[in-house]
Amino acid sequence: MYDIGRIYQATSTQDAVEHLVADPSALIIAGGSDVLIKSHHGKSSGCSLVSIYGLDELRGVTLQDDRSIKIGPLTSFSHITKNSTIQKYIPVLGEAVDQIGGPQIRNIGTIGGNISNGVTSADSASTLFALGANIEITGPSGKRVIPISEYYVGVGKVCLKNGELLTAIYITKENYENFTGHYIKYAMRNAMDIATLGCSVICKLNSQKDTIEDVHIAFGVASPTPMRCPKAEEAIKGMKITEEMLHVFGSLTKLEVNPRSSWRASKEFRLQLVEELSKRALKESIRKSGGVING
Amino acid sequence: MANIILNFKVNDELKQLMIDDRDSLADVLRNQLHLISVKKGCEVGECGACTVLINDEAFDSCIYLAIWAEGKEIRTIESLMDDSGNISDIQQSFIDEGAVQCGFCTCGVVMSSIPVLEDDKEYTRDEIKKKLSGNFCRCTGYENILNAVEKTKKHRCNKSKL
Numbered sequence: 530m531y532d533i534g535r536i537y538q539a540t541s542t543q544d545a546v547e548h549l550v551a552d553p554s555a556l557i558i559a560g561g562s563d564v565l566i567k568s569h570h571g572k573s574s575g576c577s578l579v580s581i582y583g584l585d586e587l588r589g590v591t592l593q594d595d596r597s598i599k600i601g602p603l604t605s606f607s608h609i610t611k612n613s614t615i616q617k618y619i620p621v622l623g624e625a626v627d628q629i630g631g632p633q634i635r636n637i638g639t640i641g642g643n644i645s646n647g648v649t650s651a652d653s654a655s656t657l658f659a660l661g662a663n664i665e666i667t668g669p670s671g672k673r674v675i676p677i678s679e680y681y682v683g684v685g686k687v688c689l690k691n692g693e694l695l696t697a698i699y700i701t702k703e704n705y706e707n708f709t710g711h712y713i714k715y716a717m718r719n720a721m722d723i724a725t726l727g728c729s730v731i732c733k734l735n736s737q738k739d740t741i742e743d744v745h746i747a748f749g750v751a752s753p754t755p756m757r758c759p760k761a762e763e764a765i766k767g768m769k770i771t772e773e774m775l776h777v778f779g780s781l782t783k784l785e786v787n788p789r790s791s792w793r794a795s796k797e798f799r800l801q802l803v804e805e806l807s808k809r810a811l812k813e814s815i816r817k818s819g820g821v822i823n824g
Numbered sequence: 825m826a827n828i829i830l831n832f833k834v835n836d837e838l839k840q841l842m843i844d845d846r847d848s849l850a851d852v853l854r855n856q857l858h859l860i861s862v863k864k865g866c867e868v869g870e871c872g873a874c875t876v877l878i879n880d881e882a883f884d885s886c887i888y889l890a891i892w893a894e895g896k897e898i899r900t901i902e903s904l905m906d907d908s909g910n911i912s913d914i915q916q917s918f919i920d921e922g923a924v925q926c927g928f929c930t931c932g933v934v935m936s937s938i939p940v941l942e943d944d945k946e947y948t949r950d951e952i953k954k955k956l957s958g959n960f961c962r963c964t965g966y967e968n969i970l971n972a973v974e975k976t977k978k979h980r981c982n983k984s985k986l
Contacts, residue, residue, distance in 0.1 A: 536846070561887055569867055569868055580892070582889075630958065631872070631959075633875060634869060637869075637888065720954070721870060721958065
């Protein structure tokens with residue numbers, strides 16, 4: 530039995546908002562694979578919870594009329610991986626979330642919970658950063674949509690104000706059409722581990738498949754929050770696909786990140802991973818686009 | 825906290841129980857329905873000893889709130905025996921392959937293997953490994969467990985082709 534003071538099961542998004550407003554100390558619980566573990570460790574004794582797990586209106590993936598992809602925040606990792614829209618348009622996201630925990634965790638864990646927990650190591654976060662995801666937040670005064678980079682405001686902190694919850698994740702077509710991507714999770718084991726470093730790259734090549742037309746790179750655990758490396762991205766746009774270009778890319782990403790030393794790895798090791806994984810993830814993204822590395 | 829009525833299906837039987845809304849599904853299955861195959865190991869979703877199927881997907885029942893099970897179908901290893909009380913092919917394979925030592929993890933591993941065994945698609949050994957990667961076994965070294973699941977999967981695939 531969990532040390533929960535009070536738990537309310539919301540019947541709709543609006544109902545959840547009203548209960549969160551009425552009880553400002555209440556925590557939102559989605560799949561619970563972070564919230565319940567904290568409770569088990571005694572970190573939230575007697576807390577008040579508003580469960581949104583039953584809200585099917587927040588589940589599923591849909592292709593919108595404007596061809597943007599809408600992901601319901603309660604969609605489990607395994608359902609994202611299995612979803613045909615994800616497989617067709619943004620397979621990199623399905624592959625990234627397929628590296629989280631183990632099968633049981635991927636069945637209970639939700640993509641909304643993964644990012645709302647606010648930690649930099651979230652395997653979905655770096656890919657959502659690379660895809661330039663927009664976050665829809667619903668609260669007492671209605672809805673607002675912000676870029677995912679503004680959602681994270683600090684270690685373990687997202688910008689949800691009292692009464693607000695995450696209600697959708699959007700990927701616009703400009704951010705996925707003609708792009709291919711690759712996510713690399715560097716961890717000590719292949720399952721049930723947290724990323725020492727996560728690196729997600731998406732790229733778009735020109736029609737001759739020999740030049741980088743556009744590229745997005747994002748990291749988890751390379752700074753207190755997930756992050757993009759805009760300078761490295763700009764530097765290689767328009768460059769021919771060569772080993773030299775990969776080298777430039779890797780060495781520039783290293784200058785933009787700010788990893789720390791932790792018991793998992795030292796700062797120095799993480800910097801080396803940033804450089805190396807940038808190159809490997811970009812190389813694989815290029816390969817998936819049909820490009821070849823010359824020179 | 826509050827007491828609430830839970831309506832759900834467990835091993836093909838409809839159940840209505842009065843539960844505490846702070847209970848995990850593992851609490852309810854063990855303490856109220858006496859399904860003690862559901863083991864409490866780590867209680868934080870890392871070891872997989874409490875694995876059950878909820879609407880045919882594998883979940884750690886220790887980190888699943890029992891209130892969420894309303895209207896759902898739960899399966900534990902007790903559901904695998906046939907009407908005469910015989911064990912299933914996967915359980916027999918675990919015995920034959922020496923995939924059981926202390927036995928604490930076994931019921932959870934077997935339940936994790938069910939989605940693989942009931943899937944129409946074929947699985948490579950690596951794919952099976954990934955499907956079992958949420959279950960810890962500190963005795964067998966996993967090879968015998970993989971052998972048991974792989975053998976049963978092959979056997980079922982061959983049978984369905986006949």
